[in-house]
Amino acid sequence: MNIVSTASDLSQDFKTGYLTLSSPRSMFVSQLIGTAMGCIISPCVFWLFFKAFKDLGTPGSQYPAPYATVYRNMAILGVDGFSSLPKNCLYLCYGFFGAAILINLIKDALGKKWARFIPNPMAMAIPFYIGPYFAIDMCVGSLILFIWEKIYKAKADAFGPAVASGLICGDGIWTLPSAILALVGVKPPICMKFLSRGTNAKVDAFLGS
Structure with missing residues (x-):
């Protein structure tokens, strides 16, 4: 294999x-x-x-092995059908699918002058698929490309996509430094987490008591 x-x-x-x-x-x-x-x-x-990371691969942890979850859910979907999906999941998929097509049509119709100000739906979707930490890689990579274009635009235009693909697929800009910081016991000063409405209500009730 x-x-x-x-x-x-x-x-x-x-x-x-x-x-x-x-x-x-x-x-x-x-x-x-x-x-x-x-x-x-x-x-x-x-x-x-x-x-x-002691909880490596555990759902809900910082590194929950998202690909394993995705493939597992695909297998369940193939066996159980659409009934295994959460309520209104298909409606959300239809809505975002239509929004992505609409954004791309608008981007293509405006031309290069104004299209660069419209976000790419694919780039917007990647953090939802891989994880929020991916935004750090994108930010650092964009800064590198910006400086590279200022220094040597011809090489940046020719090799920029290949270098970006390697950095994105390798995912080594922030993941490895994050693991090293965690290994030496450095913790972030702020911890952010998005919860469901029900879980958030329970957290608020617990904090209020």
């Missing part, structure tokens, strides 16, 4: 290499080196996360 996944990733990377004028031979060698490095780095990173 892992070999097939790696081969599939490489076949997709060849398209990126074609767009960035990269050598296929260099990409293949880089894939071999990266796979070998992953055999060493991945266990070390997992050990770091395991030591830093």
